[in-house]
Amino acid sequence: MDTAPLYRQLASHYLHAIEAGTLNAGERMPSIRVLMARHQVSLSTALQMCRHLESRGVLEARPRSGYFIRKPAKSTLTPAREPQCTTPDPAQFVGVHARVSDILTRGQAAQVHTNFSGAVGAPELYPYEALRNAAIRGLRNHPDLFGRAVPLHGDATFRSVLARRALDARINIGADEIIITQGCVEALNLALRAIAQPGDVIAVESPTFYGLLQILESLGLRALEIPTSPQTGISLEALDLAAQTYPNIKGVVVVPNLQNPLGSIMPDSHKQKLVQWCEAQQIALIEDDTYSALGNSDVPLSAIKAWDHSGNVIYCASLHKILAPGMRLGWISAGRWQARVEMLKYAQSRPNEALPQIAAADYMASSAYERHLRRLRARLREQREQMADAIASYFPAGSCLTVPDGGLALWVEMPAQRSSDAVFDAALQAGIRIAPGLMFSNLNRFDHFLRISCGQPFTRELDQAIRTLASIVERA
Amino acid sequence: MDTAPLYRQLASHYLHAIEAGTLNAGERMPSIRVLMARHQVSLSTALQMCRHLESRGVLEARPRSGYFIRKPAKSTLTPAREPQCTTPDPAQFVGVHARVSDILTRGQAAQVHTNFSGAVGAPELYPYEALRNAAIRGLRNHPDLFGRAVPLHGDATFRSVLARRALDARINIGADEIIITQGCVEALNLALRAIAQPGDVIAVESPTFYGLLQILESLGLRALEIPTSPQTGISLEALDLAAQTYPNIKGVVVVPNLQNPLGSIMPDSHKQKLVQWCEAQQIALIEDDTYSALGNSDVPLSAIKAWDHSGNVIYCASLHKILAPGMRLGWISAGRWQARVEMLKYAQSRPNEALPQIAAADYMASSAYERHLRRLRARLREQREQMADAIASYFPAGSCLTVPDGGLALWVEMPAQRSSDAVFDAALQAGIRIAPGLMFSNLNRFDHFLRISCGQPFTRELDQAIRTLASIVERA
Numbered sequence: 022m023d024t025a026p027l028y029r030q031l032a033s034h035y036l037h038a039i040e041a042g043t044l045n046a047g048e049r050m051p052s053i054r055v056l057m058a059r060h061q062v063s064l065s066t067a068l069q070m071c072r073h074l075e076s077r078g079v080l081e082a083r084p085r086s087g088y089f090i091r092k093p094a095k096s097t098l099t100p101a102r103e104p105q106c107t108t109p110d111p112a113q114f115v116g117v118h119a120r121v122s123d124i125l126t127r128g129q130a131a132q133v134h135t136n137f138s139g140a141v142g143a144p145e146l147y148p149y150e151a152l153r154n155a156a157i158r159g160l161r162n163h164p165d166l167f168g169r170a171v172p173l174h175g176d177a178t179f180r181s182v183l184a185r186r187a188l189d190a191r192i193n194i195g196a197d198e199i200i201i202t203q204g205c206v207e208a209l210n211l212a213l214r215a216i217a218q219p220g221d222v223i224a225v226e227s228p229t230f231y232g233l234l235q236i237l238e239s240l241g242l243r244a245l246e247i248p249t250s251p252q253t254g255i256s257l258e259a260l261d262l263a264a265q266t267y268p269n270i271k272g273v274v275v276v277p278n279l280q281n282p283l284g285s286i287m288p289d290s291h292k293q294k295l296v297q298w299c300e301a302q303q304i305a306l307i308e309d310d311t312y313s314a315l316g317n318s319d320v321p322l323s324a325i326k327a328w329d330h331s332g333n334v335i336y337c338a339s340l341h342k343i344l345a346p347g348m349r350l351g352w353i354s355a356g357r358w359q360a361r362v363e364m365l366k367y368a369q370s371r372p373n374e375a376l377p378q379i380a381a382a383d384y385m386a387s388s389a390y391e392r393h394l395r396r397l398r399a400r401l402r403e404q405r406e407q408m409a410d411a412i413a414s415y416f417p418a419g420s421c422l423t424v425p426d427g428g429l430a431l432w433v434e435m436p437a438q439r440s441s442d443a444v445f446d447a448a449l450q451a452g453i454r455i456a457p458g459l460m461f462s463n464l465n466r467f468d469h470f471l472r473i474s475c476g477q478p479f480t481r482e483l484d485q486a487i488r489t490l491a492s493i494v495e496r497a
Numbered sequence: 498m499d500t501a502p503l504y505r506q507l508a509s510h511y512l513h514a515i516e517a518g519t520l521n522a523g524e525r526m527p528s529i530r531v532l533m534a535r536h537q538v539s540l541s542t543a544l545q546m547c548r549h550l551e552s553r554g555v556l557e558a559r560p561r562s563g564y565f566i567r568k569p570a571k572s573t574l575t576p577a578r579e580p581q582c583t584t585p586d587p588a589q590f591v592g593v594h595a596r597v598s599d600i601l602t603r604g605q606a607a608q609v610h611t612n613f614s615g616a617v618g619a620p621e622l623y624p625y626e627a628l629r630n631a632a633i634r635g636l637r638n639h640p641d642l643f644g645r646a647v648p649l650h651g652d653a654t655f656r657s658v659l660a661r662r663a664l665d666a667r668i669n670i671g672a673d674e675i676i677i678t679q680g681c682v683e684a685l686n687l688a689l690r691a692i693a694q695p696g697d698v699i700a701v702e703s704p705t706f707y708g709l710l711q712i713l714e715s716l717g718l719r720a721l722e723i724p725t726s727p728q729t730g731i732s733l734e735a736l737d738l739a740a741q742t743y744p745n746i747k748g749v750v751v752v753p754n755l756q757n758p759l760g761s762i763m764p765d766s767h768k769q770k771l772v773q774w775c776e777a778q779q780i781a782l783i784e785d786d787t788y789s790a791l792g793n794s795d796v797p798l799s800a801i802k803a804w805d806h807s808g809n810v811i812y813c814a815s816l817h818k819i820l821a822p823g824m825r826l827g828w829i830s831a832g833r834w835q836a837r838v839e840m841l842k843y844a845q846s847r848p849n850e851a852l853p854q855i856a857a858a859d860y861m862a863s864s865a866y867e868r869h870l871r872r873l874r875a876r877l878r879e880q881r882e883q884m885a886d887a888i889a890s891y892f893p894a895g896s897c898l899t900v901p902d903g904g905l906a907l908w909v910e911m912p913a914q915r916s917s918d919a920v921f922d923a924a925l926q927a928g929i930r931i932a933p934g935l936m937f938s939n940l941n942r943f944d945h946f947l948r949i950s951c952g953q954p955f956t957r958e959l960d961q962a963i964r965t966l967a968s969i970v971e972r973a
Contacts, residue, residue, distance in 0.1 A: 168620030
């Protein structure tokens, strides 16, 4: 049984007709009156259906003429190029904090109507009402919760739920091997502090999310940027070359599934090879598994940790992107560094508050959680495709884009010579905020890239904003 | 009008009579029947009153004979000695983490019926119901709270409330100069990371709370322990001497008000001198103001930050001990390191969750907060005095104790040659957990001390536990 609202069922019907070529670009849609009569639906349902297809870029409204099938987006953009596998630059850090802070400050100071800068979903993508109810239940069931010291390492039930969920990613760990942290950011901090000392070299994907570069810089660690494929993730060849040039690499940090900003997914064979290579080289492997649940497929992606038999992989994850942006719930399972990470967490911030863990455990143990994830995946897929269509329609020739199989953002290559910094400023002036490519590397290698969030439901306003952005890129 | 329950009013009446000598030790209390008739109270009120006085150690029940006035505690113990002001030992760190972790693990593994080890109050000392209601209100008023990313630096209202409350401690800072942290522990981490690099020397009070020693060790900083008076706090003379011997001190960390474990309060003249001395020496001064609100007097204690005009003082505090052990709410105002601390907080754990801040702000803006603090102060004072009485009654000759003017614990010196480690183990076997003195220093200087929590309401069971502990100390 189809449980989608009537207007959505109707929309699917017409989408199929358009995809099948039954209705063609440029043709007029049946009028509202015809739709009402043909499908025995109300005026509001017929209208809602057309507006929905309009917001998805499938129809366009022409004044006094009704709705028309829109021209299909021009064929998708050229996929992003594979990186060259050369010896990496002696990257280290160049004060990315100052750069990122400057960009964030400029972004926050501006009045924007459209914010494409964050890799986070809109509130309506998340089950905040159900979580709120779970929190209220938690407060009722634990009346003296705020009067008692928080439990060491985290709430026991929550840790059990996480251990059970980890089985999906083929990780077999006990609840007592999980430490709850303040988001994945704290987990990464603890992992890096456990394996390295200031001055040490850490290999990272290039491009990578600026949060990681900031963490490395703030800990006095040096980032060694390894070329990373938009399709298959970090280049194992380049990593091996790097290790020959820099024999003192202490750790590798990767986002194997739906990398930020590329959206790449490492093939399982690469994951296994990377685990074995790191073991052989005695280099710690840190896995950031923040995005796995946001793939197109309902079949879970395997974590790198699944191939770890010696405790050399430190697994970090969070619920920030997949369940609740307003909860700071992350966790870490640190293999042979577990005791050291427990100590560092205790000394750095003590255990987390219990309430969000209680609420999240309550929700995640119910079947509603799986339903939420399926819905979230479907919506994000739709939003990514709509956004990719709009970018392909409006961006100037020479732009490249690989549409990833999941995640919250698109990584768009502008034609050469464009500066993301200049585009960022011009876009802000037009009320649009994006994340410029130069935030994602200590080098200037990605200055002609933009990361564009697909976290918000696609609307005519967003379409218009992409059109404006494209003209800024065109003129830049 | 006296709003205390009737049995408490009655108890006060008899306490006064005993203090005034109207009733003397060894005498029989009027019988329950007489009390009922004399004061026109119910059986349960009369019984409750006697049990209350019994639990406070004022009366003792003799089988089939009724209640008797107990012998007064022997005169209070000799006050703790002043430390010698010599050049400090080249303390640095000696792996206090391993020591503390070992003690904590042994403590957690044991089955105990009486836990005197934490410097934290019993849940019933805190307004957890009101906070719970405030949290539920917060969830109702912000239905999509868990769906939205948390606000940078913390909830605006909460920061305003803190800025307003800081005026009581004579600190004048704006809400935008406050960053919310995961408790005071994270605030201290950030402060130390802002001012020092691994290998640097930080001067600390000796003894000091083990949490600080763990933080220093985990950050690769070296603790230089400065003799500290149980009356007036850190010795300024000793600190000056230390600076002459170790010219590379980067910072000083002090708990000026109700130091943990000593309970000392620095006189205002010392606070001012310390601020000036640190400025002149170009040494950063970090203030931990966790306990100020727990003093005997309702007149607020001044923070060291009150004398800071150059931004050289980093102020850290939390609500953990004074409002809600179950909330991890701390904050930091970092003077001239503010921008660096903002950056470090963002890179270390991102901003805190909003809900506890919303709930705490709601409660703290009401008059209930002041009433709570007055009640908390009065109860802790009573508990400290009862505990001190019991210790004075039972501990062997040669023990020393200064009863502090506030706080959650007593710092008891056992007669020489006792080892707190041995006492800790023997006490655990008897079902009693204390904090051994050797946790409070990197040296072994305080191995003949115990820190005993006064956070729980004093009962006959606690009295018995102190008696048992005293006999363990006697035999040790």
